Amino acid sequence: MVDANSTGLGSAKSRSINVEVNLLNEWSASRVAMAVEVQRQLCVLVGVCVCGFITLPLLSSWRSKVVASTSSVIRERAAVQDRVGKLEQRVEQVTPAIDFATMKTSCDRYRNVLFQEAYRFVEATPAGVRFESLKVETIAGELHFKVVANARSAAEGRRFVDAAGKGRNVMSSNQSAVRQSQTLGQDGVVFDYLKKVKVAK
Numbered sequence: 001m002v003d004a005n006s007t008g009l010g011s012a013k014s015r016s017i018n019v020e021v022n023l024l025n026e027w028s029a030s031r032v033a034m035a036v037e038v039q040r041q042l043c044v045l046v047g048v049c050v051c052g053f054i055t056l057p058l059l060s061s062w063r064s065k066v067v068a069s070t071s072s073v074i075r076e077r078a079a080v081q082d083r084v085g086k087l088e089q090r091v092e093q094v095t096p097a098i099d100f101a102t103m104k105t106s107c108d109r110y111r112n113v114l115f116q117e118a119y120r121f122v123e124a125t126p127a128g129v130r131f132e133s134l135k136v137e138t139i140a141g142e143l144h145f146k147v148v149a150n151a152r153s154a155a156e157g158r159r160f161v162d163a164a165g166k167g168r169n170v171m172s173s174n175q176s177a178v179r180q181s182q183t184l185g186q187d188g189v190v191f192d193y194l195k196k197v198k199v200a201k
Contacts, residue, residue, distance in 0.1 A: 128156035
């Protein structure tokens, strides 16, 4: 038997929507999503903690090494500076104080004495004597004249020795190795002569 109304049309069937079921489904899905997000956050937190536990000892060890290395460098630098300071003090102690003015005055005085003695020696040479060689040396405050000379005669040679041996601070005046030489005449001689003069201060 068919349900019909007075007009002969079938009666419409009523539908009901269960709102509680829909809300329950949405709440369940939201809960699952929240649980997944919480798990993800917990995994991230656990990962950060694990990385921290691994990294912190390494960082601590690296920091200790850096501190030790820095301390060693500081100590070495301080030791080097200390050595440099001591060496500078030593240099100041052993470096002589040079008085250049006094040194110049002393050098000028010695130079004048040397020129005077050399001039006096040449001036004492008589006309009958000629030098083959003349060597002048300064040794330990002494002036040495070394001469090889020709003379017209032995007497001329002796006169030269007597004249050259005069002067201040003469330490020695010696003629040696006298031998015949006809360079200045038939009676000529050649001889060695050495004179030492103490340079006066």
